[in-house]
Amino acid sequence: MIEPTTPDSCQHCLMKCDAFQALSLTEMEILHQAKYDTTYRTGEVIAKQGAPISHLVSLNEGLAKVVLETPGEQDIIISVEKPVFILTGPGLFVDNRYHFSVIAISECRTCYLEIQQLHKLIDTNPDFARRFYKTMGERDILLFNRIRSLNQKNMAGRISEALLNLQKFIFETNPFDFILTRQELGEFTGMTKESVSRILKEFREEGLIEIDDRKVEILDFDKLRDISRKG
Amino acid sequence: MIEPTTPDSCQHCLMKCDAFQALSLTEMEILHQAKYDTTYRTGEVIAKQGAPISHLVSLNEGLAKVVLETPGEQDIIISVEKPVFILTGPGLFVDNRYHFSVIAISECRTCYLEIQQLHKLIDTNPDFARRFYKTMGERDILLFNRIRSLNQKNMAGRISEALLNLQKFIFETNPFDFILTRQELGEFTGMTKESVSRILKEFREEGLIEIDDRKVEILDFDKLRDISRKG
DNA sequence: AAATAATTATGATATATGTCAAGTATTAAA
DNA sequence: TTTAATACTTGACATATATCATAATTATTT
Numbered sequence: 122m123i124e125p126t127t128p129d130s131c132q133h134c135l136m137k138c139d140a141f142q143a144l145s146l147t148e149m150e151i152l153h154q155a156k157y158d159t160t161y162r163t164g165e166v167i168a169k170q171g172a173p174i175s176h177l178v179s180l181n182e183g184l185a186k187v188v189l190e191t192p193g194e195q196d197i198i199i200s201v202e203k204p205v206f207i208l209t210g211p212g213l214f215v216d217n218r219y220h221f222s223v224i225a226i227s228e229c230r231t232c233y234l235e236i237q238q239l240h241k242l243i244d245t246n247p248d249f250a251r252r253f254y255k256t257m258g259e260r261d262i263l264l265f266n267r268i269r270s271l272n273q274k275n276m277a278g279r280i281s282e283a284l285l286n287l288q289k290f291i292f293e294t295n296p297f298d299f300i301l302t303r304q305e306l307g308e309f310t311g312m313t314k315e316s317v318s319r320i321l322k323e324f325r326e327e328g329l330i331e332i333d334d335r336k337v338e339i340l341d342f343d344k345l346r347d348i349s350r351k352g
Numbered sequence: 353m354i355e356p357t358t359p360d361s362c363q364h365c366l367m368k369c370d371a372f373q374a375l376s377l378t379e380m381e382i383l384h385q386a387k388y389d390t391t392y393r394t395g396e397v398i399a400k401q402g403a404p405i406s407h408l409v410s411l412n413e414g415l416a417k418v419v420l421e422t423p424g425e426q427d428i429i430i431s432v433e434k435p436v437f438i439l440t441g442p443g444l445f446v447d448n449r450y451h452f453s454v455i456a457i458s459e460c461r462t463c464y465l466e467i468q469q470l471h472k473l474i475d476t477n478p479d480f481a482r483r484f485y486k487t488m489g490e491r492d493i494l495l496f497n498r499i500r501s502l503n504q505k506n507m508a509g510r511i512s513e514a515l516l517n518l519q520k521f522i523f524e525t526n527p528f529d530f531i532l533t534r535q536e537l538g539e540f541t542g543m544t545k546e547s548v549s550r551i552l553k554e555f556r557e558e559g560l561i562e563i564d565d566r567k568v569e570i571l572d573f574d575k576l577r578d579i580s581r582k583g
Numbered sequence: 584a585a586a587t588a589a590t591t592a593t594g595a596t597a598t599a600t601g602t603c604a605a606g607t608a609t610t611a612a613a
Numbered sequence: 614t615t616t617a618a619t620a621c622t623t624g625a626c627a628t629a630t631a632t633c634a635t636a637a638t639t640a641t642t643t
Binding site: 584585586587588589590591592593594595596597598599600601602603604605606607608609610611612613 | 642
């Protein structure tokens, strides 16, 4: 269960997201007053593709998936995100809509900042703006790598890469609690759930990983890295 | 052959790129003074992935391809661009490097703005900044669509989509001078050049397109759109 | 114009991956 | 605890797409 928000949670965010470190005390104060927050359960939609962006949402606790939806097609999971993740996207200056959905894959807590306040900060605080765009730029760079990976690696390579990245940047322990379903891992790596099953089985048989219930342990990092590269 | 630059070419750009419409006369004056330009021949690299971003480059004439390079792998063409195209990318606020290459696919002319000047404009002119980010956001949205297309459409669907989009947004006439090689069309649609050949042959046989030398004519837009959708 | 290089076309074959189906295990609900 | 629903595994098979090889065009250089 998630604990109630502590009053200094903005301070917490301040430490974790780059952009908000650029704020003056006065700006912080305004932000802190305007702040309110929510919790989401697994599967709940935090941001919906196509919906207007009314607030800047910050994921403060829990894990979420960023999903490209296409009617009649399988979802594409662009990324899995952990706190502090700012749910901003390319629509912010274009059509003020989300161009992807963000969905909780564990219990999550978010807080909100009115979008007008965000624009004001961007317009008046160049340092904040620069850091904010830096964050967006970093995501784009990752997106390029996703495109490369999805186009040029074979299934084993993509699964290896996904396991390594999720372990390193999201779950951060080993073994870790692998909360994605095979379906989701397939949406993340661009393949069917059946193919995911088969590749994981191979990896298990070759002693690269161990899967116990929902726990995954990476046994041979080097070999996985190798497969990921050669993929 | 490309004519020498006219002195009012900044004015021309002003009309065509959104962001620069936000500049005051004084700002324009500074920009105009600092400006100098170059021509490139087909195949020449206008911006190189990994190289530092010293200037904001603007493509003022000709066509260029935006390419993701990966050592040992086939290139991925992210987009084909026509004037006025601002060669900015996600590295601008991150590591000040290009994360893709931009390569001329016809004779091109570009002009340059020192990157410090750009940062100054962004910091001091909120309207300019907003329009600039709008342009970047629009590109990201297109990138999402590329990911969708590459992952979820079959070869015929991807080729249809590519032909329709290139005709509509880049070449703008019909028939049009199809300057991409089969290899490049393959890099644009995520397949081998042989597969491109075969699909184009099918389309020709079904009377959807006509190819004469380097001229391509789209004969049946509706059918192509259909294939693109169902792909 | 001849020669060389690059691009395109096409067939035969290999391979990666998806699809369908059936069964098992796991989780959630009654 | 039993039942129902969901997730996972595995096999047999289908299919899309890549690879390789070779010939035919077309473009470029000499």
